[in-house]
Amino acid sequence: MNKLLITNTRPMGKDLADILIVDGRIAAVGQNIAAEGITVEDAGGRIAIPGLVDAHTHLDKSLLGYPWYVNEVGPRLIDKIDNERQVKRDLGLDAHIQSMRQSLQSVGYGTTLIRTHVDIDTDQGLIALEGVMETRRQLAGIVEIEIVAFPQSGLMRRQGTDELLDRAMAMGADLVGGLDPCGMDKDPKGHLDTIFAIAERHGKGIDIHLHESGELGAFSMEMIFERVRALELQSKVAVSHAFCLGHPDWNMTQGLIDTCAELDIPILTTAPPSRETPSLKRLLAAGVRFGAGVDGFRDTWGPYGNGDMLERAMLLGMKNNLRRDDELPLALHVCTTGGAVVMERTGHEIALGGRGDIVLVEGETLAEAIVTHAPRKLVVTAGNVVARDGKSLRERP
Amino acid sequence: MNKLLITNTRPMGKDLADILIVDGRIAAVGQNIAAEGITVEDAGGRIAIPGLVDAHTHLDKSLLGYPWYVNEVGPRLIDKIDNERQVKRDLGLDAHIQSMRQSLQSVGYGTTLIRTHVDIDTDQGLIALEGVMETRRQLAGIVEIEIVAFPQSGLMRRQGTDELLDRAMAMGADLVGGLDPCGMDKDPKGHLDTIFAIAERHGKGIDIHLHESGELGAFSMEMIFERVRALELQSKVAVSHAFCLGHPDWNMTQGLIDTCAELDIPILTTAPPSRETPSLKRLLAAGVRFGAGVDGFRDTWGPYGNGDMLERAMLLGMKNNLRRDDELPLALHVCTTGGAVVMERTGHEIALGGRGDIVLVEGETLAEAIVTHAPRKLVVTAGNVVARDGKSLRERP
Numbered sequence: 001m002n003k004l005l006i007t008n009t010r011p012m013g014k015d016l017a018d019i020l021i022v023d024g025r026i027a028a029v030g031q032n033i034a035a036e037g038i039t040v041e042d043a044g045g046r047i048a049i050p051g052l053v054d055a056h057t058h059l060d061k062s063l064l065g066y067p068w069y070v071n072e073v074g075p076r077l078i079d080k081i082d083n084e085r086q087v088k089r090d091l092g093l094d095a096h097i098q099s100m101r102q103s104l105q106s107v108g109y110g111t112t113l114i115r116t117h118v119d120i121d122t123d124q125g126l127i128a129l130e131g132v133m134e135t136r137r138q139l140a141g142i143v144e145i146e147i148v149a150f151p152q153s154g155l156m157r158r159q160g161t162d163e164l165l166d167r168a169m170a171m172g173a174d175l176v177g178g179l180d181p182c183g184m185d186k187d188p189k190g191h192l193d194t195i196f197a198i199a200e201r202h203g204k205g206i207d208i209h210l211h212e213s214g215e216l217g218a219f220s221m222e223m224i225f226e227r228v229r230a231l232e233l234q235s236k237v238a239v240s241h242a243f244c245l246g247h248p249d250w251n252m253t254q255g256l257i258d259t260c261a262e263l264d265i266p267i268l269t270t271a272p273p274s275r276e277t278p279s280l281k282r283l284l285a286a287g288v289r290f291g292a293g294v295d296g297f298r299d300t301w302g303p304y305g306n307g308d309m310l311e312r313a314m315l316l317g318m319k320n321n322l323r324r325d326d327e328l329p330l331a332l333h334v335c336t337t338g339g340a341v342v343m344e345r346t347g348h349e350i351a352l353g354g355r356g357d358i359v360l361v362e363g364e365t366l367a368e369a370i371v372t373h374a375p376r377k378l379v380v381t382a383g384n385v386v387a388r389d390g391k392s393l394r395e396r397p
Numbered sequence: 398m399n400k401l402l403i404t405n406t407r408p409m410g411k412d413l414a415d416i417l418i419v420d421g422r423i424a425a426v427g428q429n430i431a432a433e434g435i436t437v438e439d440a441g442g443r444i445a446i447p448g449l450v451d452a453h454t455h456l457d458k459s460l461l462g463y464p465w466y467v468n469e470v471g472p473r474l475i476d477k478i479d480n481e482r483q484v485k486r487d488l489g490l491d492a493h494i495q496s497m498r499q500s501l502q503s504v505g506y507g508t509t510l511i512r513t514h515v516d517i518d519t520d521q522g523l524i525a526l527e528g529v530m531e532t533r534r535q536l537a538g539i540v541e542i543e544i545v546a547f548p549q550s551g552l553m554r555r556q557g558t559d560e561l562l563d564r565a566m567a568m569g570a571d572l573v574g575g576l577d578p579c580g581m582d583k584d585p586k587g588h589l590d591t592i593f594a595i596a597e598r599h600g601k602g603i604d605i606h607l608h609e610s611g612e613l614g615a616f617s618m619e620m621i622f623e624r625v626r627a628l629e630l631q632s633k634v635a636v637s638h639a640f641c642l643g644h645p646d647w648n649m650t651q652g653l654i655d656t657c658a659e660l661d662i663p664i665l666t667t668a669p670p671s672r673e674t675p676s677l678k679r680l681l682a683a684g685v686r687f688g689a690g691v692d693g694f695r696d697t698w699g700p701y702g703n704g705d706m707l708e709r710a711m712l713l714g715m716k717n718n719l720r721r722d723d724e725l726p727l728a729l730h731v732c733t734t735g736g737a738v739v740m741e742r743t744g745h746e747i748a749l750g751g752r753g754d755i756v757l758v759e760g761e762t763l764a765e766a767i768v769t770h771a772p773r774k775l776v777v778t779a780g781n782v783v784a785r786d787g788k789s790l791r792e793r794p
Binding site for chain 1: 468469702712714715717725764765767
């Protein structure tokens with residue numbers, strides 16, 4: 001039996017306790033747990049939180065390990081998309097190596113569960129998917145990776161992409177992706193019908209990038225709702241970004257939010273400061289499953305970010321103007337348990353029977369741990385130590 | 398003569414050069430400057446930028462050095478203001494010690510010039526001003542501090558505050574402050590007439606906190622414009638926050654921005670992700686002087702922040718969706734030279750005759766230095782080394 005005892009820790013900032021993990025699950029939380037013959041890690045009074053969950057990223061995109069990428073890309077979405085395909089070709093970017101680098105950097109920051117979108121297009125075919133699947137295999141037990149087959153370059157506008165998505169699902173992708181049904185393909189019906197058909201055929205879920213804001217985003221949301229109802233895909237379809245839910249028209253957005261709750265459509269955010277984003281408190285109050293992610297970082301899209309979901313909790317808190325000590329833990333919840341719930345992982349919390357994914361963080365309180373987001377002392381996945389002092393034990397390629 | 402030679406550095410990310418500082422001013426920038434008898438600092442190829450400028454903060458408010466402050470304050474502005482006065486009394490907060498702590502932390506991050514607002518109210522009188530003035534005296538040559546006498550608790554609603562502001566100016570405050578003429582005092586005419594009269598009497602400038610958004614903020618801006626014109630105070634009146642300039646009504650905001658340019662009214666931002674903020678590119682294009690600050694941090698208002706203006710440049714870049722390598726330096730400009738220009742300090746740049754305030758930062762490019770904002774290798778104020786490896790040489794009390 002695999003056993004780990006973390007002593008002298010404060011689960012979620014509460015009183016000192018020990019946490020015993022047996023065979024990947026939390027077997028006891030309490031005082032003076034017997035330690036004979038068990039590996040012991042002394043937390044030195046640090047706060048324990050559940051493993052961080054990066055529920056929206058792009059493991060195949062980052063340029064980690066390369067010299068600084070000088071970004072000179074044009075202002076339109078399509079400029080960025082076309083530029084990225086070109087740079088990938090020019091650099092011969094290897095999705096396996098890049099996803100190893102990013103995943104292990106994230107593990108150093110305490111992430112134990114990732115949902116990644118992976119580009120599927122008619123230029124590169126399924127090679128990025130193969131690379132990220134190899135990373136998933138190699139990092140099993142260190143970080144769990146869920147894969148969305150993502151038509152980044154469009155679906156209806158690039159013939160053959162639908163067949164590639166279909167093959168991606170057959171190969172082992174977990175969800176079908178989508179992207180701005182109006183803005184990208186200019187054929188919302190065609191786009192949505194196609195991805196819903198592929199998902200139905202494979203009995204899998206969907207996660208749609210929806211950057212469309214205001215009324216246009218609301219229109220696409222309504223089209224998604226229609227299909228979720230018709231195909232009875234409640235709880236199987238998530239929407240990422242959903243900037244339209246941050247629109248200031250309270251009535252319009254409340255209708256959309258209530259329908260997300262009714263149809264159990266989870267929302268994923270990356271909390272970008274420059275955009276209107278869904279309100280954390282409104283989504284939680286409505287009972288919508290809500291997770292967060294770091295998005296792509298240090299890639300051809302932009303220079304920001306590093307993979308740290310504790311820093312992302314800070315940005316999410318700042319974006320939602322959370323200032324009180326009873327508010328900031330809501331942002332941390334979204335960046336841990338919330339994301340796991342979106343990914344249908346149960347027990348992702350520090351409680352009896354919970355997953356043995358634990359991160360030791362610095363601070364007197366959860367709020368301090370979030371705003372300072374100092375290097376993580378220890379990261380444990382399923383009862384195994386996977387990172388210390390901000391670095392994953394497995395070296396990055 | 399006080400001489401310092403910084404060798405092997407990349408000014409603003411450009412080609413390797415040496416920088417010679419003589420008596421506080423940059424005397425040469427070039428290759429192979431003779432080093433005999435001069436103190437030499439080898440930059441190891443690092444990028445040199447001008448001293449960071451924190452042009453909007455509150456040195457008298459932070460709780461640095463105290464145990465974590467558990468924030469349970471109410472949602473209204475007045476809740477936060479009343480709570481703060483209470484906490485200050487309860488803790489016996491010493492504005493001198495707190496401003497020493499914050500200033501020296503900021504010096505560690507590379508800040509060499511600060512504009513701070515200091516609370517003046519009928520509870521504590523002028524004691525905070527005295528404390529921050531003592532800090533200014535003690536830190537002369539390490540960091541320059543400009544002081545705004547700030548009626549945080551209101552002016553018309555608390556009788557006697559006007560006399561205190563008057564005395565504050567006589568004691569040596571540099572500017573008169575103001576706060577939300579409509580929202581705070583509910584007497585915009587009274588509030589503005591009072592602070593403009595005090596400023597005129599002392600021949601000093603003004604810096605007004607304007608959180609009022611949308612049409613209300615535009616109304617207060619118009620009242621400010623009226624007084625700047627009538628009293629011929631062009632270039633003497635700054636507006637902090639100015640959220641109303643971030644309102645989506647382009648025509649309304651363009652009119653306000655153009656008038657700020659016409660009357661030379663500088664704008665200061667702290668780039669809060671949760672609010673509409675003035676657009677960096679629009680202000681610069683209109684020729685408005687534009688600086689930035691960290692605002693208060695780790696105080697009774699909220700937990701975020703640490704004093705790092707390079708991180709603030711990142712937040713300003715994220716807020717303005719700056720992604721290209723030719724865009725991010727604009728955010729750094731606002732956080733260095735831009736703020737200095739607001740404060741009427743000339744030559745705050747790496748050029749012949751410029752101020753000898755230099756910070757060595759990490760990264761291949763300016764963009765990388767901003768987004769990673771790693772600990773600063775070296776901070777130089779007026780030709781003297783004041784911080785190394787992220788820590789000020791002078792210890793914090």
